[in-house]
Amino acid sequence: MSVLTMSKALAQAMYEEMERDPNVVVLGEEVGAQGGTYGVTAGLFEKFGKDRVRDTPISEGVIVGAAVGAAMNGLRPVAEIMGINFAFLAMDQIVNHAAKIHSMFGGQFRCPLVVRTTSGGGKQLAATHSQTPDVIFAHFPGLKVVAPSTPAEAKALLKASIRTDDPVFFIEHSTMYSERGEVSDDPNFLLPIGKSDIKRKGKDVTIVTYSKMVSISLKAAAELEKEGIDVEIIDLRSLRPLDLDPVFESFKKTNRAVIVEEGWKTFGIGAEVASRIYEECFDYLDAPIERVAQKEVPLPYSAELERAAIPQVKDVIAAVKKVL
Amino acid sequence: MDKAEYVELYKQMVIIRLIEEKCEELYQKSKIGGFMHLYIGQEASGVGAISARLPQDNVITAYRDHGIAIACGMDPKVLMAEMLGKVTGCCKGKGGSMHLADINLRFWGGHAIVGAHLALATGLAWADKQKGSDGVTLCFFGDGASNIGYFHESLNLAAVWKLPVLFICENNHYGMWTPIEDASAVTDIRKKALGYDIPSDVCDGMDLLAVRKASEKAIAHIRSGKGPFFLEVMTYRYRGHSMGDQRPYRTADEIKDWQTKDPIGKFEPVMMKSGITKEQIESIHAESSKIVEEAVRFAEESPFPPMEELYTDIYVENQ
Numbered sequence: 001m002s003v004l005t006m007s008k009a010l011a012q013a014m015y016e017e018m019e020r021d022p023n024v025v026v027l028g029e030e031v032g033a034q035g036g037t038y039g040v041t042a043g044l045f046e047k048f049g050k051d052r053v054r055d056t057p058i059s060e061g062v063i064v065g066a067a068v069g070a071a072m073n074g075l076r077p078v079a080e081i082m083g084i085n086f087a088f089l090a091m092d093q094i095v096n097h098a099a100k101i102h103s104m105f106g107g108q109f110r111c112p113l114v115v116r117t118t119s120g121g122g123k124q125l126a127a128t129h130s131q132t133p134d135v136i137f138a139h140f141p142g143l144k145v146v147a148p149s150t151p152a153e154a155k156a157l158l159k160a161s162i163r164t165d166d167p168v169f170f171i172e173h174s175t176m177y178s179e180r181g182e183v184s185d186d187p188n189f190l191l192p193i194g195k196s197d198i199k200r201k202g203k204d205v206t207i208v209t210y211s212k213m214v215s216i217s218l219k220a221a222a223e224l225e226k227e228g229i230d231v232e233i234i235d236l237r238s239l240r241p242l243d244l245d246p247v248f249e250s251f252k253k254t255n256r257a258v259i260v261e262e263g264w265k266t267f268g269i270g271a272e273v274a275s276r277i278y279e280e281c282f283d284y285l286d287a288p289i290e291r292v293a294q295k296e297v298p299l300p301y302s303a304e305l306e307r308a309a310i311p312q313v314k315d316v317i318a319a320v321k322k323v324l
Numbered sequence: 325m326d327k328a329e330y331v332e333l334y335k336q337m338v339i340i341r342l343i344e345e346k347c348e349e350l351y352q353k354s355k356i357g358g359f360m361h362l363y364i365g366q367e368a369s370g371v372g373a374i375s376a377r378l379p380q381d382n383v384i385t386a387y388r389d390h391g392i393a394i395a396c397g398m399d400p401k402v403l404m405a406e407m408l409g410k411v412t413g414c415c416k417g418k419g420g421s422m423h424l425a426d427i428n429l430r431f432w433g434g435h436a437i438v439g440a441h442l443a444l445a446t447g448l449a450w451a452d453k454q455k456g457s458d459g460v461t462l463c464f465f466g467d468g469a470s471n472i473g474y475f476h477e478s479l480n481l482a483a484v485w486k487l488p489v490l491f492i493c494e495n496n497h498y499g500m501w502t503p504i505e506d507a508s509a510v511t512d513i514r515k516k517a518l519g520y521d522i523p524s525d526v527c528d529g530m531d532l533l534a535v536r537k538a539s540e541k542a543i544a545h546i547r548s549g550k551g552p553f554f555l556e557v558m559t560y561r562y563r564g565h566s567m568g569d570q571r572p573y574r575t576a577d578e579i580k581d582w583q584t585k586d587p588i589g590k591f592e593p594v595m596m597k598s599g600i601t602k603e604q605i606e607s608i609h610a611e612s613s614k615i616v617e618e619a620v621r622f623a624e625e626s627p628f629p630p631m632e633e634l635y636t637d638i639y640v641e642n643q
Contacts, residue, residue, distance in 0.1 A: 025454065051454060057484060062443045062477035069447020072432060073382070075454060077447075096437050097444065106415035107637035108427040141638050165640035 002185055007040045007177040009151035010116075013158035014041065014078060016187040018048050021076060024162055027054040028063060028080030028116075037082050038118060038177055060089035064115060068097045068167075071113040076162060084119040084171065085131055098167035099142035113167045114158070118174040119147070120212055120262055121310050127298035130306070132263035134211070135272075137169045138239035144193055145239040147171040149214035151181035153237065156191040164193060173212040194241035198250070202232035205320050206250040208273050209260040210236040213292075213311065217260050220316035231320060239269065247273065248280050255286035256323040260316055265293035290319040325536070330595050331608065333375055333532060337367040337588050338612040340391040343400060344563075346616055347390065347407060347421075351567050356407050359436075360421040363391030365530075365562040368587030369494050370395040372535025373462060373557070376543055380457055382430045382448045384441050385464035387422035388494075388561075389434035392464060396431040398424065400619035410626035417629045418637070430459075439465065439474035442491070446478050449487040460488045460546045462539075468499025470513045479520040479552070486551035490542050491517070493556045494529065500565045501573045517554035529559030530585040533594065560585075 004012065018024045026044055028036070032055040035042030045053040056063050060081055067077035081087045087094065094115060101111040121130035138145045144166055148154040154172070161168035199214055200221055207217045214235045221231040232250050236242065251257055257277055259270035270291035277289060295309040325333075344362045351360055363370065366388070374383055374395040385392045393403055398414060406413025407421055414426050425433035432448060435441035445463035452459040469475055470493060482489045493513045497504050504511050514524035523545065527538035535557055542553040560582040564570060592605060 023455075054485075057477070057480055059477040059481060061440075061474050062446060062481045065440060065443020065474065065478070066447035066450055066481060069432075069444035069449075070451040070454070071447070072444070073448045073451035075447075075451045092437055092440055093443060097435075097440060102640060103637045104415065104419050104423055105425045105427075105433060106413075106418050108415070108425060109432070110640055144639070 001182045003180055004151050004183040005177060006151045006154055006172070006179050007038060009155040009183045010040050010158055010172065011042055011044070012183070013155040013162070014044060015047065017159055017162040018044065018052065020187065023074060024076045024078065025052045025054065025070070026078045026080070027056050027067060029056055029058055029082055031055060031080050036080060038174070040177070041080065060086050061093060064090035064093035065097065067113050067115070068093055068101065068111055071111045071167070072101060072109045076112045078114045078116060078162060081115055081117040083129060083174070084117045084133060085129055087115070087117050094137065094143065094169060095140045099140045102166070103142055110165045111167045112165045114161045114170050115168070116170045116172065119171045120173045120175060121299045121306060122175050124301055124303055124306060126301040130299040132294065134171050134239060135263055135267070135269050138242070142167070143240060144168045145171065146193055146237065147211040147239060148237060149211055149235050151179065152183045153191060155183050156189055157193065157237065160190040160193050163190065168193065171211065176212055194238050194243050196243040196246045197235045197237055198232065198246060199235045200231060200233040202230040202254070204230045204254055204256070205232070205323055206247065206254045206257045207231055207233045207260055207316070207320070208236065208247050208257060209233065210239070211262065213260045213262055216311060216313055217316055219313045220320065223313065223317055224320055229320065229324065242272070244273065244276050247277065251277055251281045252284045255284050258290045258292060258316065258319045258323060260292040260311060262311060263294055264296055265291050266296060268293055287323040290323050292316055292319045327598050327600060330598055330600060331604070333371050334588070334591055334595060335608050335612055336371045336395055337532070337591070338609055339400060339615060340367045340371070340394050341588060342612055342616040343390060343394065343403065343619070346620060348567070350407065356421065357409070358420050358422070359387070360567045361388040361565065362561070362563040363388055365582065365587070366494060366496060366559045367391055368532040368535050368591070369529040369557045369559045370464065372532045373492055373539040376536055376539035377460070377462060380459040381543070382432055382452070382459060382461040384432040384445050384448065384461065385434060386438065386441060386466060386469065387434060387436040388466070389422065389424050393424040393426070393431060393434070396426065396429045398426055398429060398431065400615055401622040404619040404623035405626050408623045409628060410623055411629040411633065412622070412626040416633060439469040439472035441465070442469065442474050442478035445489050446481050446487055449482070449489045450485065453488060458547055460490055460543050462490045462492060464492045464494055466499065467493060467495040467497065467504050467508065467513050470516055471499070471508055479517060479522060482552040483520040483522050488546045489552045490539070490546055491522070491552060491554045493554070494559050495556055496559050496561045498565065498573070501569065501571050503573070512556070514554055514556040522552050522554045524554035524556065526556040526558065529557035530587045530590060532587060532591050
C-alpha cells in the first residue's frame with residue numbers, strides 16, 4: 001500500500017494498464033507533454049510516447065468519435081474530456097454510438113472505451129463549468145457509469161474500466177484530485193464495476209450516496225454520532241449498473257433513508273433510488289425518504305451563493321434528523 | 325481491369341438496383357419498417373470505389389447503405405433478412421435498413437446520425453496506423469453531411485494526425501429535400517477539404533470506371549503514407565431522400581436528365597467494346613434476378629428473433 005492523491009492513483013491505473021496492454025492508448029486535450037489539465041495523465045507521455053498518449057484538437061465530438069472507432073478496431077482508448085460540461089459536445093458519440101455499437105449491430109462490434117471526465121461544482125467556475133449532470137449519462141443502457149469516492153477505488157475501478165469490453169463513462173470529482181488515501185500497489189487489484197460498497201456501518205438511518213458526497217456524508221455521520229445517531233452509508237460507486245441490493249438490505253434494517261447527491265433533485269439519482277426502495281421495501285418504511293441535492297438553480301460564481309446551492313454537511317444532518 | 329472484373333462489377337450494380345427495387349416493393353407492403361434510403365442511381369459510386377480496396381481496407385458509410393453493403397461483399401440473403409427484421413440478418417434483426425454491417429468484410433456500418441461516422445472513420449484509421457497495418461479507411465457520406473461539425477472536426481483531426489482515411493463525398497445534390505446551393509456555402513464540396521490542406525479530386529459518379537480510377541489513385545496516395553484524401557463523386561439519387569418522400573423539390577426533367585447517364589446503362593457499351601456479348605449481359609440480369617429472388621425467399625422463410633434476443637448484446641460483460 002502507498003498513500004497517494006486521487007490524481008496520482010488515477011495516473012497509476014493508466015500507467016499500469018498501458019504497461020500491461022499495448023492496445024491501451026490515451027487521448028484528449030493537453031494529455032500529452034502537459035500531463036493533463038488536472039495533471040492526471042502526468043508521466044504517461046514520457047513513458048509511452050506521443051503515439052500512445054495523444055494530444056487532440058479542442059474537438060470533443062471527434063475525440064470521443066475517434067475513440068469509439070479505434071475501440072471498434074482493436075484499441076482500448078482512454079479519452080479524457082476536460083469537464084463533464086464539455087461532454088455534452090460529445091453526447092452524440094457517447095449515447096448514440098459508444099452505448100449502441102455492440103447491441104445495434106447484433107453483437108459484432110465491441111467498444112472497449114473509457115471516457116474520463118470531471119464533474120462537480122465548488123470551484124467558482126459559474127454555471128456552465130460547475131454542473132453535476134452525472135445522472136444524465138446513467139440513463140442509457142449499453143453504457144457503464146462509474147464515479148469513485150476514494151483514491152484506492154479510483155485506481156481499482158479505472159483499471160477495471162480499461163479492462164472491460166464495454167464503454168465506461170468514468171466520472172472524477174474536480175475538487176477531489178488532491179485528496180489522499182491508501183492505494184494498493186498490486187497491479188492486478190481491481191474492483192468489479194457495478195458493486196455498491198458500505199462505507200460506514202450503522203443501524204438508525206441509511207444514507208445512499210456516491211462520489212464527493214460520500215465524504216460529506218461521512219462528516220455528517222461523525223457529527224450525528226455525537227448525538228447518538230448511528231448512520232449507515234452506502235456508496236453506489238457506479239450509477240449504471242446500479243447495485244441496490246445492499247441498499248435494500250440496509251433499509252430493511254434501518255427503515256429510514258436519505259439519498260445525497262450533488263446534482264439537482266429533479267429527475268435525479270435520489271428520485272430513482274427512492275422509487276426503487278418504495279417498490280422493494282414498502283412494508284419496511286417508517287418515514288418518507290429524504291433527498292439532499294443541489295438547489296434548482298444554475299450555479300452562480302460568487303462563492304457564498306455557490307456554497308448555498310451545493311449540499312453541505314449541515315444539509316445531510318438536517319435530512320437525517322427529519323427521517324428519524 | 326479485365327473482362328471478368330467488368331462482369332463482376334456490372335453484376336454488383338445490377339444486384340444493387342434489383343435489391344433496391346425489391347426493398348421498395350417490400351416497404352410498400354409493410355414488410356420492411358422504419359426509415360429506408362435507396363441507392364438507386366448511385367450504384368457506380370459505391371461499387372467503383374470499393375472495388376479499388378484491398379482486404380485490409382475498411383469501409384464505413386451513412387444510412388444509405390444497402391449498395392455499399394453489397395459492394396463490400398455482403399450476401400444478399402443476409403441483407404434482405406436484416407431488412408425484414410429476421411434473426412438471420414447481418415445484425416440479427418437489431419439494426420435494420422440504416423445499420424447494415426459485417427465485421428468479417430471490414431464493413432463497419434451503416435450509421436444514421438448524419439456526419440457522426442466521419443469521426444468513427446478517423447478512429448478506425450488511427451487503430452490501423454497504431455497497429456502497423458497499411459489499411460485505408462473508405463468513408464462514404466453525402467453532401468449534406470459536409471455542413472455538420474463532425475465533418476470539420478474529423479477532416480481536421482485526420483489531417484493533423486495524418487490518418488489513412490479516404491473521405492468519399494457522394495454528392496447527390498440534395499441534403500434531404502434541400503438543394504445543395506441552399507444549404508452549403510460552397511457547392512463543390514471538395515473545396516472544404518482545402519481548408520484542412522487535404523488533397524482532393526472529383527469524378528463522374530455515374531461512370532464506374534471513372535470512380536474506380538479516381539479511387540485507385542486516392543487509395544495509393546493514402547497508402548503511401550501521405551495522410552487523408554478527399555474524393556468528391558458527382559452522382560444522383562433517382563428516388564427521394566427516404567421512402568415516402570414524394571415532395572416536389574425536383575423536376576421530372578431533372579430526374580430524367582440524370583437517368584440518361586444511368587451508371588448501369590452507361591457501362592454496357594464499355595463491356596461490349598471489351599468483347600462481352602449482349603447475351604452475356606442478359607444472362608447477368610437473369611442470374612441477378614434469381615439471386616435477389618432467392619434472397620427474398622430466404623428472408624421471408626427465416627424466423628424473427630426469439631424474445632430472448634431482447635436482452636442479448638447490451639453489454640459484453642455482466643450479462
